[in-house]
Amino acid sequence: MSMSQREKMIAGMPYEPWDDELKAARAKAKLACYHFNHARPDDDSRLTHLAALFQTEQGFYVEPNFYCDYGFNIHLKGFFYANHHLTILDCAPVTIGDEVLIGPHVLISTATHPLSVQDRQAYEYAAPITIEDHVWIGGQVTILPGVTIGRGSVIGAGSVVTRDIPAGVVAVGNPCRVLREINDDDVAEKQKQLTFI
Template sequence: MIDMGDDERAVLERIGQGLLYTESEASFQAPLRRADLIFEYNRTRPGDAAGRRALLERILGSVGARTVLNSPFHAGFGSNVHIGDDFFGNVNLTFVDDVEIRIGNGVMIAPSVTLTTTGHPIHPDLREDFRRFSEPIVIEDKVWIGSNVVVLPGVRIGYGAVIGAGSVVSRDIPPMTVAVGVPCRVVRPISADDLKNRLAPS
């Protein structure tokens, strides 16, 4: 836990409202960063399952059972990431977790995906001292995110949704839909017909 005064609490309240804050104002959160542990995790042997699991439990805010997170992965903090059971994250997964990223059960994420809770103002005069805003990301159960997807601040991806490769997700995606594109848009619902997809002939 961080020992906070009134000024720090005021900054956290502003962050929680999605308002702008600066790097200097947020510097009191530095002890929550897990950069050294992430560095260590990314250099563990793939076969050292117990060692990798122990490190993940120290890095992440919470982590479920049967989690696979391939190296390397990157995170601003690590401690603001919460992952459910039966998670698979492929290589080069990046969490920009200035605020919480919550990932449900049975989620699969392909290579080179970025989940970013943080953005910056459009006007350059507002970007002094790395001024930014942050909004949490929620990925519900059984979502599949394709390669090279970027999920932007404040987005919720609904249960069972599929996000096509290369998409930029800037708005919420409803459950049980396929969405793709820049910006990412729903192209169709997921239906019982998809149960037959790529099955061997009977």
């Protein structure tokens, strides 16, 4: 039995994005995003539009505006907060761990295309992205296909993440590179700041 275009897409194989099933799924996601983005700020039910798309295990909070391709490939493993203007192109699975914080204007893109013009007109493909627990992603960050960001790491604002980032580090730049490990001095600095609150 042959695979559907949806199955090929999720498996990271070349697929045809204009397949009827995929077009319908994108239309459903766009409508949910529209209703979420246009809801009143005091409408406590607005997150239900996104919850109907995502695979969630706990609560989450997303500021408008938010955009995604499908939603069904977004797997939230715990509490998750995203500031304004998050875009997730979830042609492949995007797995987001517990206590992940995302700054404004972030792009998480699993989608990619062949370099050849002829192939690019015929199909696209995608690679999964994983953001592990307790990660903080600064504003204006772009995360590219196939990347894993390790537990507890911080991605500096404006970075373009093109390769895996290990756990417990501060990483910045374009392309994003490890600057240093997060250490005991960082914990001490946090405790010092809390004494002034």
